[in-house]
Amino acid sequence: MSRFQIPLRLPAHAQSGVNVGAVCVLTAAAVWAFGSAGVGVACALAVAMLVPQWLYAHLSERERYGGVLLAVVGALLAVWAFSNIYQWTAAVGHSLSEPQLVSDAVGYFRWAHNHYHDLPQDCDTKFVGFPLVIALLWSVLGQNIAWPIALNVMLTLLCIVATGQVACRVLDGKVGESRRRIALFTMAGTSLLLYFMSHATLLLKEPLTYFAVAVAAYAIARMKHSAPQGKMWTDVVAFASAIAILAIARTGVIYFVMAGVVLAFADCRRMWRYAFTLIGIALIGLGIGIYFSNGFSTEVQMRIIAGSYNGGDIMGKVYVAQDAYTQIFAQYHSLPVWQKILLLPATCVVQIFIPFPWAGVEGTSIASIATRFQWGWYAIAGIGMFYLFVCSWRKRALGWWGLWPFVCFAAAAFSTGGAVSRYALPYQPLMVIVAVWVVCEVRKSTWRRTFGVWCVAYAISVAAILAYSYAQMH
Numbered sequence: 271m272s273r274f275q276i277p278l279r280l281p282a283h284a285q286s287g288v289n290v291g292a293v294c295v296l297t298a299a300a301v302w303a304f305g306s307a308g309v310g311v312a313c314a315l316a317v318a319m320l321v322p323q324w325l326y327a328h329l330s331e332r333e334r335y336g337g338v339l340l341a342v343v344g345a346l347l348a349v350w351a352f353s354n355i356y357q358w359t360a361a362v363g364h365s366l367s368e369p370q371l372v373s374d375a376v377g378y379f380r381w382a383h384n385h386y387h388d389l390p391q392d393c394d395t396k397f398v399g400f401p402l403v404i405a406l407l408w409s410v411l412g413q414n415i416a417w418p419i420a421l422n423v424m425l426t427l428l429c430i431v432a433t434g435q436v437a438c439r440v441l442d443g444k445v446g447e448s449r450r451r452i453a454l455f456t457m458a459g460t461s462l463l464l465y466f467m468s469h470a471t472l473l474l475k476e477p478l479t480y481f482a483v484a485v486a487a488y489a490i491a492r493m494k495h496s497a498p499q500g501k502m503w504t505d506v507v508a509f510a511s512a513i514a515i516l517a518i519a520r521t522g523v524i525y526f527v528m529a530g531v532v533l534a535f536a537d538c539r540r541m542w543r544y545a546f547t548l549i550g551i552a553l554i555g556l557g558i559g560i561y562f563s564n565g566f567s568t569e570v571q572m573r574i575i576a577g578s579y580n581g582g583d584i585m586g587k588v589y590v591a592q593d594a595y596t597q598i599f600a601q602y603h604s605l606p607v608w609q610k611i612l613l614l615p616a617t618c619v620v621q622i623f624i625p626f627p628w629a630g631v632e633g634t635s636i637a638s639i640a641t642r643f644q645w646g647w648y649a650i651a652g653i654g655m656f657y658l659f660v661c662s663w664r665k666r667a668l669g670w671w672g673l674w675p676f677v678c679f680a681a682a683a684f685s686t687g688g689a690v691s692r693y694a695l696p697y698q699p700l701m702v703i704v705a706v707w708v709v710c711e712v713r714k715s716t717w718r719r720t721f722g723v724w725c726v727a728y729a730i731s732v733a734a735i736l737a738y739s740y741a742q743m744h
Contacts, residue, residue: 285323285337292319292345296352303360310411311366314420315351319344322427329431331438331453339454340427343461347423351471355416367413375473378404379415386413398562399519400475418473425477426470430460432484433699439491440671440703445710452706459702462646465625466695476695479520483696486512486527489548493534493541494671502544509548513555521559523696526678528552533677537669602687610684617688618680619735622651624691626739647698652728653705656721661708668707675700 293316300308323340326332358369371379380393382404395401400418407417434453441452461467469476489509492502516523528549535545602610602617610617627642658676661667678697686693712721 285334285341288338288341288345289320289323292316292341292348296348299352299356303356304366307366310414311352311355311416314416315348315423318351318420318424318427319348321424322431325428326431329435329453331434331449333450333454336434336450336454336457339457339461340430343430343467344423344427347426347467347470350468351419351423354471355419358415366415369415371473377401378473378475381405382408382418383413397475397519397521399515399517400478402518403478404473415473419471422472422474422477423470425481426467429477429480429484429699430457432481432488433457433460433702436484436487436491436699437703437706439488440494440668441707441710444666444668445707446714447710455706455709456699456702459646459650459705460699462650463695463698463702464643464646465641465691466647466698468641469692469695475519476692478515479523480696480699482512482515482519483523483527484699485509486516487530487700490527490530490534491671493538493545494669506544506547506551510551510555513551517555517559518562521556524552524556524559526681526697528556529677529681530671530674533670533674537671610687614680614684617683617686620688621679621683621686621691621694622648623735623739624689626736628740648732650698650701650705652725652732653708654701655728656724657704657708660717660720660724661711666711668704672704672707675704 293312296315297309297312300312302308304311319341322344323337326336326340355366355369358364358371359366362370364370369379377393377395378401381391381395381398381401383389384391384393385401385405386408403421404418407421408414411417434457437452437456438449441447442449445452447455466480469480485508489505489512492505513524513527516527531545531548531552535542602613605613623644625642625644627644654675657667657672662672675697678700679694682690682693682697708721712718
């Protein structure tokens with residue numbers, strides 16, 4: 271019997287009710303904002319909501335609570351995405367085919383636009399994977415900002431489902447919960463990562479990267495399962511597909527995936543053929559990415575980690591932090607490697623807390639506040655650190671695999687000085703899996719008092735850090 275009892279009894283048609291309500295609201299709002307063209311926008315977002323639910327409904331680990339969770343999260347993301355689409359188009363007098371965008375989204379849209387209309391490329395896009403996907407969508411459906419945004423919503427929801435399946439493989443037999451509950455708790459925890467989730471509503475490549483990492487993690491988790499289901503070749507194909515996406519969308523993430531393979535292999539050396547196959551596929555993908563990328567080469571990578579001024583020039587120009595952090599770490603990117611390693615505790619702390627939960631230059635819009643509402647992540651990070659410092663050395667822990675999200679997080683902090691928290695986002699769902707293990711173990715062990723003391727101390731530390739940082743910014 272499950273150790274967790276959920277007292278809430280959901281109506282049999284709760285999921286359908288959420289879906290119908292969301293689709294009706296989206297359709298009405300889209301027709302009001304865009305006229306007849308709004309029907310296509312509503313349909314695209316509806317498909318983005320329903321496809322992940324359909325997939326989840328066909329998994330053996332499905333349960334009603336999980337379906338309702340996906341419906342609610344999907345509805346919220348679809349409404350948020352529609353709000354962004356409206357702000358980029360009708361609200362500022364632009365059409366759905368020519369939105370008013372900012373930041374990286376401008377480059378992605380322009381590259382796709384030029385490719386779609388067979389025009390010369392005039393923008394510096396280092397990874398063409400995501401804009402190429404946009405152009406492919408347009409070649410079928412026509413140029414419209416709604417199609418890639420709907421795809422990002424769907425990929426984010428699929429990432430939630432995939433993370434639940436990764437947890438089933440990693441935690442099955444290690445906690446006193448059924449696979450269904452493991453998947454449900456992991457999906458719920460991932461949904462609390464609001465900064466992670468917010469990229470579903472933007473024209474950025476992050477959701478594509480998240481999804482690829484989740485698929486790769488599922489294939490890697492085969493080495494953690496005592497009796498993995500399915501044929502090995504299906505996992506190899508899934509892993510190869512994920513690497514292919516990363517090769518053209520964000521090549522550097524392949525390094526982090528390879529770290530996962532190595533750590534999982536350290537726990538299960540009898541599967542050395544499988545591990546070496548995955549490493550070989552990853553190396554091929556890395557080579558393809560380096561060869562075809564506009565700005566990702568071996569020379570660039572070496573300059574990023576080198577301990578000289580010439581080595582720090584790239585990161586120092588691109589990743590510039592603000593306010594007090596700039597004054598303290600102004601010369602970080604020109605420091606030698608050993609000093610950067612010594613500074614890892616500080617840079618990791620910065621990476622955990624930015625973006626801060628108060629609005630900055632973006633203003634005080636609802637979207638900005640929701641994006642920066644990071645309490646869910648703070649809680650998961652705190653539980654994860656309890657695992658790292660208290661539980662990871664125990665025999666019944668998650669082994670070397672359990673260190674994977676921490677290695678990825680530290681590597682991202684090392685390369686950017688902790689100033690770009692977005693680079694650690696693909697690995698936050700892995701931290702959720704670790705946190706689920708901790709919570710399940712604490713309930714049945716003698717760690718409750720230790721865990722309680724840790725949570726109180728951590729909460730006080732979070733409050734102090736946020737208060738100090740807020741005072742420095744103002």
